[in-house]
Amino acid sequence: MASTAGTGALTPDRSGAGHVRGRLAGPALIAPFALFYIVFLVGPLIYTFVAGFFNGSLLREGFGSWVGFSNYADVLNDAEFWRTLKHTLWFTVLTTIPLVLLALVLAILADRFVRGRWFIRFAFFAPYVIPSASVSLIFMWGVLADQTGLAQDWLKALGVSSPPSWLGDPNWAMWSLAGVTVWWTIGFNFVLYLAGLQEIPRDVHEAAAMDGAGPWQRIRHVVIPMLGRTTTLVTVLQIVASLKVFDQIYMMTAGGPDGSTRPTLQYIVDTGFTDGRTGYASVVSLFLFLVILLISLVWFFLVRRAEKES
């Protein structure tokens, strides 16, 4: 694409060697990506914003008719929207805490061993490359199934006479989904932490050991503080990823039982694609976008302030 768009500009400028200015070369090189970016990101974002003021529908052409801010008012007064947002935030809390802390602990422990590291890495990272559909099949029909599932079987073996219905009981469903998500995605954070640990120079460990610090003191006072930047990155990425949860919930509980696990993204799919109310779903999309943006910004702001203070 670039070759046809900018052949003239891309031929060498013979007037000078090193400091040639690429008046057209720069834009020409960016053009192919920019085209995709405008068509599939900028355009849709503007569309979403505009569509929120119309009562558009999947069933007819065009935007529909102008309704002003009534979609916004409806969404804000929609108890189901707030309920799905609450589920989304709760899921984010339930997954982010173990996915950051457990990954940190496991990575610190794994960093002490060189032999057999591939096995540890494989065990934790393998689930991460599996499609959500496989994960859902394994847990919904295998591990967490009622009567036949492995988890209930193990609990019965331990003497629990009536183990919970992991995905069928509204009190347990969200916890189960969070547990599955921890199993599925911890490998990614684990690997990021391992990389962060590798950047800590060996002599820092040795100096602390010479000072008589035991392994636990070294982890607490040297290793964890030095992983601060990694922790920030891991936490932000995790929060944003958890707020966008859809796949595993859609496939394992379909948002149930009784809508008790339905996340906001599924509400967008349900109102926009199943009910076909595109204008309404656009406004819900904007609100979800706003929540993701706000939470990431607040997090960055807090971390920055903490860094300045220390």
Add this chain to the structure above:
Amino acid sequence: MAHTKEGPAATAAAAPAPADAAPAPRRGYDAEKLFNRVALGVLVAFALLWLVPLLFATAISIRPADEIAVDPASWFTSNPTFAAYEDLFDKGKLPYWYANSFIVSLLTTVLTVVTASLAAFGLSQVRFRFRRGVFLLLLAGIMIPMQVLMIPQFLALQEVGLLNTYWGVVLPQVPNVVAVFVFKQFFDGIPRELIEAARADGAGWLRTYWQIVMPVARPAVSAVTIFVFVQVWNNFLWPLLVVTDPEMMTLPVGLNSVQDAFGIPYAQLMASAVLGAIPLLAVFALFQRRIVEGIAGTGLK
């Protein structure tokens, strides 16, 4: 965990106070050794626990139906069978889903790597007006989750008749801002002399990009390739919306349609899960180091 186990470690190590010349290092050595043992125990326990679901699904998938009927949660079978796998390949659309996922992932990866690296090269090595502005505009895109844009994307593709096609799945996934940043970060580290020497020899920008920059940028290319390929291969929501024809489905969407059908035997459900997991697991097992380094170096998600 480590904390609670460390207490006795310290006291045990302190007890036999040796009269040697160097007691301090010896004591530290003992605590270290005990800590390592506990750490290893905890790690291995977690690693084994993490492997249970995959192994269990595999174990169920090779059990004959009559044994499963008697004891569904058992791991063991006296006569393993691949009947579930054979049924899936004979009756199902699995070969289609594999092929579709491969084609879609490959197309997206190639388009993303080419467009993103070209753009990053322009932003990193070519001086032109509004360069910073363009860069910041792209940077802003990193904060927009694709999922909140799916309604207009869907309507646009419907308008041009790309629903139920490969391009419909591929095109919206191409503009990956993170890929541009990974490339730009890498290109920024390439010595200016290298570029300037090539330019002085009369090479155009495209030739400089293709013959000088890209060969050096192998690590960035492989990191972006792996990351985009895995992301597209595992994407569920977008192909779920765009594709309804069973023969056009990607692997995740196809697998989901399997569990929607009623009365599928347990062994077949687990066999589908295993078959869905195998391709990327194999890739991961082969390229473990490179994949891990790629993710670690870029912090992609």
